[in-house]
Amino acid sequence: MIAALKAMLRRPSTALALLVIATVVVCALAAPWLAPFPPDDQPFDGLSPDGAPLPPDAQHWLGTDTLGRDLLSRLLFGARTSLLIGLVANGAAVAIGMAVGTAAGYWGGFVGATLMRFTDLMMAFPALLLAIVLAALLHPSLWIVALVIALVNWVQVARIVYTETRGLAERDFILAERSLGAGTARIVGRHILPHLLPTAIVWGTLGIATTVLLEATLSFLGVGVQPPMPSWGNIIFESQSYFQSAPWLVFCPGAVILLTALSFNLVGDALRDLLDPLQRGRG
Amino acid sequence: MALTLLKRLAGAALILLGVAAVTFLLLYGLPADPAAMIAGRSATAASIAAVRHQLGLDLPLPEQFWRYLAGLAHGDLGRSYIQRTAVGTLIAARLPATLVLMVCGIGVEVALGLTLGVLAAVRRDRALDRAVMTLSFVGVSAPQFIVALLLLYVFAAQLGWLPMSGYGTPAHAVLPALTLGLLGAGWYARMVRSAMVDVLDRDYVRTARAKGLSAGRVVLRHALPNALLPIVAMIGIDVGQFMGGVVVVEAVYGWPGIGQLAFQAIQQVDVPIIMGVTLVSALAVVLGNLLADLAAPLLDPRIRAR
Numbered sequence: 001m002i003a004a005l006k007a008m009l010r011r012p013s014t015a016l017a018l019l020v021i022a023t024v025v026v027c028a029l030a031a032p033w034l035a036p037f038p039p040d041d042q043p044f045d046g047l048s049p050d051g052a053p054l055p056p057d058a059q060h061w062l063g064t065d066t067l068g069r070d071l072l073s074r075l076l077f078g079a080r081t082s083l084l085i086g087l088v089a090n091g092a093a094v095a096i097g098m099a100v101g102t103a104a105g106y107w108g109g110f111v112g113a114t115l116m117r118f119t120d121l122m123m124a125f126p127a128l129l130l131a132i133v134l135a136a137l138l139h140p141s142l143w144i145v146a147l148v149i150a151l152v153n154w155v156q157v158a159r160i161v162y163t164e165t166r167g168l169a170e171r172d173f174i175l176a177e178r179s180l181g182a183g184t185a186r187i188v189g190r191h192i193l194p195h196l197l198p199t200a201i202v203w204g205t206l207g208i209a210t211t212v213l214l215e216a217t218l219s220f221l222g223v224g225v226q227p228p229m230p231s232w233g234n235i236i237f238e239s240q241s242y243f244q245s246a247p248w249l250v251f252c253p254g255a256v257i258l259l260t261a262l263s264f265n266l267v268g269d270a271l272r273d274l275l276d277p278l279q280r281g282r283g
Numbered sequence: 284m285a286l287t288l289l290k291r292l293a294g295a296a297l298i299l300l301g302v303a304a305v306t307f308l309l310l311y312g313l314p315a316d317p318a319a320m321i322a323g324r325s326a327t328a329a330s331i332a333a334v335r336h337q338l339g340l341d342l343p344l345p346e347q348f349w350r351y352l353a354g355l356a357h358g359d360l361g362r363s364y365i366q367r368t369a370v371g372t373l374i375a376a377r378l379p380a381t382l383v384l385m386v387c388g389i390g391v392e393v394a395l396g397l398t399l400g401v402l403a404a405v406r407r408d409r410a411l412d413r414a415v416m417t418l419s420f421v422g423v424s425a426p427q428f429i430v431a432l433l434l435l436y437v438f439a440a441q442l443g444w445l446p447m448s449g450y451g452t453p454a455h456a457v458l459p460a461l462t463l464g465l466l467g468a469g470w471y472a473r474m475v476r477s478a479m480v481d482v483l484d485r486d487y488v489r490t491a492r493a494k495g496l497s498a499g500r501v502v503l504r505h506a507l508p509n510a511l512l513p514i515v516a517m518i519g520i521d522v523g524q525f526m527g528g529v530v531v532v533e534a535v536y537g538w539p540g541i542g543q544l545a546f547q548a549i550q551q552v553d554v555p556i557i558m559g560v561t562l563v564s565a566l567a568v569v570l571g572n573l574l575a576d577l578a579a580p581l582l583d584p585r586i587r588a589r
Contacts, residue, residue, distance in 0.1 A: 013417070117301075118301075120298060121298055121301040121302060121305065123568075124298050124299075124301075124302055124523070124565045124568045124569055125302060125305075125561070125564075125565060125568075126523060126524075126526040126527035126561070126564040126565070126568065127527055128527030128528065128530060128531070129526065129527050129530060129545060129560070129561060129564055130561075132530060132545075132546070132549055133309070133310075133549055133557055133561070134309070134313075136549045136550065137310070137313040137549070137552065138313060209423075209424060213424070213426050216426050216428075217426055217427070217428060217531060220426075220428045220531075221530070221531070221534065221546070223549075236428070236429070236432075240432065243432055243435075243436060243440075244436070244440045247436055250429075250432050250436075251429075251432075251433065251436075254426070254429035254432070254433070257426055257429065258421070258424055258425050258426070258429065261424035261425075261426070262420060262421060262424035262425075265420055265423060265424050266420065269420075
C-alpha cells in the first residue's frame with residue numbers, strides 16, 4: 001500500500017493530480033470555514049451600480065455572480081455537491097456493474113446471456129440523452145441526479161467485470177475449489193471478488209471523472225442540481241448569458257471542473273498501470 | 284458471409300426493439316403527465332381526461348405500445364403532442380443539420396487524432412509524445428459545454444472571426460465541429476499511438492527499413508494501414524457518442540439539429556418526439572457498429588480469410 005503510494009507519487013503528473021484531489025476534498029469538507037461569505041448571501045454591494053456582476057477584486061477574489069453572490073464561496077460549496085454526487089453516483093454505478101457483471105460471468109448460460117443482452121441494449125442508448133430525459137422528467141434534485149448517473153454509468157463496468165469473471169470462472173483454481181465442495185457464495189466472495197478488486201478501484205476512480213463531468217453537463221442544461229444549491233455546473237448554467245461581459249463566471253467553474261476531472265483521470269490511469277498484474281514488474 | 288450479415292441485422296433489429304420498449308416504459312412510467320401539460324394550467328379534470336383520450340393515453344400500456352410498434356412498422360413515428368406534426372417530418376427536417384455537424388466533427392477528430400497519434404508513436408517517449416498524450420488526457424477530461432463556451436468567447440466574442448451562433452454558412456459550422464472534434468481527437472490519438480507502437484516493432488517493418496525505404500514510406504505505407512483497424516471500430520462507436528454530444532453542442536451554438544429538437548421536447552414532455560429521437564440515435568449507434576464490422580474484412584484480408 002505504502003509502496004504503491006510511493007510509486008504513484010514518483011510520477012510528477014500523478015503527484016500533482018493527487019494534490020488537486022486532496023485540495024478539492026479539503027475545500028468540500030471545510031467549505032463553511034473556508035468560504036469568505038455564505039454561498040446564498042446577496043450583499044447590497046454585491047453588484048455594480050448598474051446591476052452587473054462584480055469582477056474579481058480584493059473583497060470578492062473571484063468576483064460575484066449575477067445575483068451578487070460571492071463566486072469563490074459558491075465554488076467551495078459547489079465542491080460538496082460535485083464530490084458527493086461523484087462518490088455516491090459512481091459508487092452505485094460500480095456496485096451495479098460489479099453485481100451484473102459477476103452474476104452474468106459466473107452463471108453464464110441463460111441468466112448470463114439475458115443480463116449481457118440487456119447490457120448491450122443499454123450500450124445502444126445514447127447515455128447523455130437518456131440521462132437528460134430521466135433527469136428532466138423526474139424533477140431533478142441532488143439525489144435524482146445521482147440516481148440517474150448511476151443508472152447510465154454502470155454499463156461499462158458490467159462489461160469489463162463480465163469478461164474478467166468469465167476468464168476467472170474457467171481457471172483451474174476455481175475448479176479445484178468447487179471440487180472440494182465450496183458453494184457459490186464462497187467461490188464468488190473469497191476467490192472471484194478479490195481478483196476483481198483492482199478493476200473496482202480503477203473504475204471507482206476513473207468513474208468519478210465521468211460522473212463529475214456528467215453532473216456538470218446536466219446542471220449546465222438546467223436538468224441537474226437545481227439552484228440555489230450551488231453545483232459547478234449550475235453556476236455556469238445561471239450565468240452563461242453573461243459570459244461575454246463576465247467571463248470569470250463561466251471560466252472559473254469551468255477550470256475547476258476540468259482540473260478535478262483531469263486529476264481523477266490521471267490517478268485512475270496511474271492506478272490501472274499499478275494494479276494490472278500484466279503490467280507489474282515491467283517498467 | 285451472407286448468413287453472418289443476416290444474423291447481425293437480426294441482432295440490430297432486436298436491439299432497436301429493446302430500445303423502443305425500454306424508452307416506452309420509461310417515458311410512460313414517469314410521473315410527468317403529458318396530458319396535464321397539454322391541457323394547460325387552468326384545465327379541469329374533465330378536459331385533461333379528454334386530452335388523454337384524444338391521445339390514446341387512456342388505453343392499457345401494452346395496447347399503446349402495440350399501436351406504436353404497428354405505426355413504426357409503417358414508418359410512422361407518431362405525432363408531436365405540442366406541434367401537432369408528424370414526428371418523422373420534424374426529425375427529417377432537423378436531421379441534415381445534425382449530420383453535417385457529425386461528419387465535420389468526426390472529420391476533425393480523425394484527421395487530428397491520426398496525425399497526432401502517428402507523430403507520437405514515431406517519436407515515442409520524446410517530448411512530442413509526452414505532450415500529445417498529456418493533451419489527449421485534457422481532451423478526455425474537458426466538458427464539452429466549457430470548450431464550446433471557451434471557443435465562442437475567444438473566436439466569436441473577442442476576435443470576431445466567426446459568428447456567435449446560427450446555421451447556414453460553412454463559417455457557422457467551424458466552432459461546433461471543432462468542439463466535437465478537438466475533444467474526441469484525444470482518444471483517437473491514444474488509440475492510434477498504441478496500435479502504431481505495436482506495429483512499428485514488428486519484423487516486417489524492420490525489413491522495410493532494412494531494404495532502405497524512406498522513414499515516411501515505412502510509416503505511412505507499411506505500418507499505418509495495419510494500425511487502422513481499431514480506428515474504424517472506434518468511428519463506429521463514436522457515431523453513437525455524437526448523438527448524445529450534439530445535444531450540448533447544439534444548445535450552446537443554437538444549431539438547429541435533432542439535439543435541439545430533443546431538448547425542447549424533453550422540457551415540454553413531448554413524448555413522441557423524445558421516443559423518435561431516442562430511436563434515431565439508437566439506430567445510429569447500431570448502424571455505426573454494423574458498418575464498422577462490415578468494413579473490417581474489407582480493410583484486413585486476415586479477417587476475410589476466417
